[in-house]
Amino acid sequence: MASSEPQPANKQPHVLLIPYPAQGHVNPFLKLAKALHARGFHVTFVHTEYNHGRLLRARGAGAFDAGAEGFRFETIPDGLPPSDLDATQDIWALCEATRRTGPAAVRGLVERLNRTDGVPPVSCVVADGAMGYVVHVAKEMSLPAYLFFTHSGCGFVAYLNFDQLVKRGYVPFKDETFFTNGYLDTPVDWIADMLPGARLRDLPTFIRTTDPDDTMLTIIIKQCELDSPVADGILLNTFDDLERCSLDAIRARLPNTFTVGPLGPEVSPPSYLPSLTSSLWRDDDRCAAWLDGHGAEEDSKGSVVYVNFGSITVVTGEQMDEFAWGLAAAGCPFLWVVRPDTVRDAGGWALPKGFAEAVAGRGLTVGWCxxxxxxxxxxxxxxxxxxxxxxxxxxxxxxxxxxxWPFFSEQVTNCRYACEEWGVGLEMPREAGRREVEAAVRELMGAQGRGGTARRRAAEWKEKARAAVAPGGSSRVNLDRFIQEIARAKC
Incomplete structure (x- = not known):
């Protein structure tokens, strides 16, 4: 991953990267940014002012010190009222606000960068698919523009059919009873590139609305029908062997689609610009030593269940209590991430009385890792x-x-594919209580049965995923092709 030979500033291609301001989007964007910088590009990475503040509080100023020339950070407003909360913002409000106020902010940023001494003019823009408005701004400024959708290919196929779901009358739902009366089990076999037997409940949860003017429904249709076709290309953090049918469907509509995943150490190793991190919470430094203590012996290999509901999921205190006692009853060691904002009940949430004693020596709960x-x-x-x-x-x-245990958006689609197509997953009921949690964890961690099968399939996918990003692999070839394409845009 050696960098290209240094070039004069005015000759160096300059890529502006604009992720959607949520943890799950920022992560792959920073990996892509490092991969581009390592290959000789000047990179400007754009945070919102809100997330910039969160990173400063979590990491200090070092979070923005690349320690290398040609990697800079900039900020734009997100259009929401100022806030010092250390939490993921409301997705619906954030999508509406960024689309409303973002175009002027991005245009102003590009103009300012182009006037900055020692900084090459912006030659290409890569924006998050959820920030699709950026494509139109870039085109107005005669800049090549690409969209990086950080969700799955199967999720993207579903989103590409939102317009048809509305036209065919499936969405919006007629009334509130449609959420619970079995309507979600309606087949969608006309979406030819979805898994056989796919139902409305397997599609991203943004279809679950009774409002014809629903913010997310409207924005997603715009992203797919108005933004994506205008982009010079589409990037996806997936690989061909994993989602071939979905990718065939996507490329039929958007031919210049690059699969570049899984973006990870092979294309953006931890040793490259190690001070740069995208985590909006501070990692708990106890995790490595604790895991070492539970995996030192051969018979303890693979004994720990890791629990993390992601950066957005919000649950009730009652649900957390049920998960806690279910994990305790399952009997295996566990590492459980409980974000500070996982529970937003009045007064927050604390571990149930007696829980710490019940899991002493085999359970670690941390805020982030x-x-x-x-x-x-x-x-x-x-x-x-x-x-x-x-x-x-x-x-x-x-x-x-x-x-x-999917919560919202295309997580339900990913769950369906993980369990039915890739064979690596077991689904837990949405309303799981402690008994269901205990039984599911025991089954997952078991050497036989469905857990054993999922473990064998996961080992197979591990090899295929790593092959995709190795030299000559499909994703590495696509990343190289994408880099060549945007480098030519500077010429």
């Missing part, structure tokens, strides 16, 4: 996950089977 390091650790044998795409892909890359 280096998830990739945890999944790669020899002690980790299962992942109770919300099925966000980063988590799903990182588990596949590490060869760790999933216990799926």
């Amino acid at each position: 280096d998830q990739e390091a945890v999944l790669e650790h020899r002690a980790t044998g299962g992942f109770l996950s919300h099925c966000g795409w980063n988590s799903t892909l990182e588990s596949l890359r590490a060869g760790v089977p999933l216990l799926c």
Whole structure:
């Protein structure tokens, strides 16, 4: 991954990267940014002012010190009222606000960068698919523009059919009873590139609305019907062997689609610009030593279940109590991430009385962690996950089977594929109580049955994922092709 030879500033291609301001989007964007910088590009990475503040509080000023020339950070407003909360913002409000106020902010940023001494003019823009308005701004400024969708290919196929769901009368729902009367089990077999037997409940949860003017429904249709076709290309953090049918469907509509995943150490190693991190919470530094203590012996390899509901999921205190006692009853060691904002009940949430004593020596609860390091650790044998795409892909890359508890968006789609197509997952009921949690964890961690099968399939996908990003692999070839394409735009 040696960098290209230094070039004069005015000759160096300059890529502006604009992620959607949520943890699951920022993570792969920073990996892509490092990969581009390592290959000789000047990179400007754009945070919102809100997330910039969160990173400063969590990491200090060092979070923005690349220690290398040609990697800079900039900020734009998100259009929401100022706030010092250390929490993920409301997704609906954030999407509406960024789309409303973002175009002027991005245009002003590009103009300012182009006037900055020692900084090459912006030659290409890569924006998050959820920030699709950026494509139109870039085109007005005669700049090549690409969209990086950080969700799964199967999720993208579903989103590409939102317009048809409305035109065919499936969405919006007629009234509130449609959420519970079995309507969600309606087949959608006309979406030819979805899994056989796919139902409305397997599509991203943004279809679950009775409002014809629903913010997310409207914005997603715009992203797919108005923004994506205008982009010069589409990037996806997935790989061909994993989602071939979905990718065929996407490329039929958007031919210049690059699969570049799983973006990880092979294309953006931890040793490259190590001070730069995208985590909006501070990692708990006890995790590595604790895992070492539970994976030192051969018979303890893969004994730990890792539990993390992601960066957005919010649950009730009652649900957390049920998960706590279910994990305690399952009997295996566990590492449980409980974000400070996981529960937003009045007064927050505390571990149930007697829980710490019940799991002493075999349970560690932390506020945040280096998830990739945890999944790669020899002690980790299962992942109770919300099925966000980063988590799903990182588990596949590490060869760790999933216990799926999807919450919203395309997490339900990822769950369906993990369980039915890729064979690496077991689904847990949405309203799981302590008994269901206990039974599901025991099944996942078991050597036989469905857990054993998922573990074997996960090991197979691990090899395929790593092959995709190795030299000559499909994703490495696509990343190189993308880099050549945007480098030519400078010429």
